[in-house]
Amino acid sequence: MTEAKKSTAKMLRCPTCGERVTVKSEDFPFCSDRCRKIDLGKWSMGVYRISSPVMDPDLLEGLEGNERE
Ligand SMILES: [Zn+2]
Structure with a gap:
């Protein structure tokens, strides 16, 4: 029982x-280089999706111009 607790302290998912990934793993906190790249891809896609509609100046200008005319 106590051994299980010890091992989980050094293991993350x-x-x-x-x-399960050990802290000593080269690709920590990922189990492999492949998983690290997949996670990075998810993040970059998420950031792009969230910021794109709000930060796109062309889109905002187009909307304002249409309303004023
Ligand atoms: Zn993995």
Whole structure:
């Protein structure tokens, strides 16, 4: 029982696939280089999707111009 607690303290789950990863792993906190790249891809896509509609100046200008005319 106590041994299980010790091992979980040094193990985390890969954010991509949920596989257990040791802190000593080269790709920590991911289980592999592949999972790290997948997670990075998710983040970059998420940031792009969230910021694009709000930060796009052309879109805002187009909407304002239409309303004023
Ligand atoms: Zn993984």
